[in-house]
Amino acid sequence: MIHPDQVAEMLYSRTATSTHTHTPGPIPTVIPSPTHYQTAGETGHRTLWVLFAGMSLFSAAFALLSWRVPVSRRIYHVTSTLVPIISALAYFAMASGQASAFNCETVRDSHKHVPDTFHDVCRQVYWARYVNWALTTPLVLLNLCLLAGIDGAHTLMALLANLIMILSGLFAAFGAERTAQKWGWFTIACLSYLFVIWHVGLHGTRMVKAKGARVSRLFATLASYTLILWTIYPIVWAITTLARRTSVDTEILIYAVLDVLSQPVLLLWLLVSHRAIAETNIELPGYWSQGLSSEGRIRIGDDE
Incomplete structure (x- = not known):
């Protein structure tokens, strides 16, 4: 049997539970994330200086090689x-801290019980690249074109x-993320390529046949090598700069x-092969090697 005191105790506990009011907890707050900057670190800066030194050495080596060749x-x-x-x-310019700018995009931060917040992510873009x-390619x-004998047109x-391909890449690098700017310029660059x-x-493959088999093989090798490398560029560009x-x-x-x-x-590779294949020689007489001719000029003040 149940004791009367136990019944009274059960009724009291139910009444107390039903009349208890819960106090609201603290409202969750969210502090927006600050702007995040993606910049070059020590490894990147060191690589830029190494490339500056390496390109300078190649410049000197190519200049020395040119002295042993007639000007024409x-x-x-x-x-x-x-x-x-x-x-x-x-x-x-890049290694010394110049020739770069930031391209910023807004990123959404999702939260469970409060509205979403936003913060900017700014990535360093080297426009000197x-x-x-634009000047070297x-x-x-x-x-x-000279090796294959391609016409001027x-x-x-x-x-x-x-x-157009290079400039489109530059515009895409600084384009807005959520508009058609980036991928629109990227498409223009690919079409130009x-x-x-x-x-x-x-x-060039059709034109170079007139220069013989050796020049044709050299052009096909260099053109294929260039095609492979230049195809890797937009892939890397899309992964790093765009995405x-x-x-x-x-x-x-x-x-x-x-x-x-x-x-x-x-x-x-081109210069070494050029020395070994005589059919690749291009003679440029006249102004290129001899300057402007002085014949036929009228000198004011000269004695007749």
Whole structure:
């Protein structure tokens, strides 16, 4: 049997539970995250200085090689020497802390019981890299066009398409994330690259056959090598600059390797092969090697 006191105790506990009021807890608060900056670290800065020194050494080596070649046949050496010089200046600007800017995008922070907050993520973009490519890649293409014997019309169109490709990449790097700016410019850059391939790769393959089998093989090898490297660039660019999937240091390291392979290594390969194949020689007489002629000029004040 249940004791009367136990019944009274049970009724009291139920009454106390039903009449108890819960006091509200503290309202959760969220402090917005500060702006996050993605910048180059010690590894990136050290890599930039190493590339500046390396490109300077390649410039000196190419200049020494050109002294052993007659001026009339020095077109490959002149263009090849200019490439590492320009690249060295660009890497000096980047290594010394210049030639960069921040591209910021707004990121949403989701929370469970309170409204979402937002913060900015600003990534360091080296615009000197695009200036470097805008000046050096046309010189590389010019060498390939001269090697294949491509006519001036296709050469000019290839250089213009290449310039549009580089500038589109620069505009995409600073474009807004949530608009069509970034991927729109990226698409324009890829289409321009296809025009470069058509004018240099496909048209050059037909034109170089007139120079013989040795020059054809050399052009096919150098053009394929360039095509592979230049195809890697937009892939890396989309992963690092556009999607921001890597750190700035990793981006610097990858581009450093690609720049060395696509600039001094490629051009050194061309110069060494050029010396061994006589059919690649290009004679540029006249103003290129002898200057303007003084014949036919009227000198005021000379004795008759």
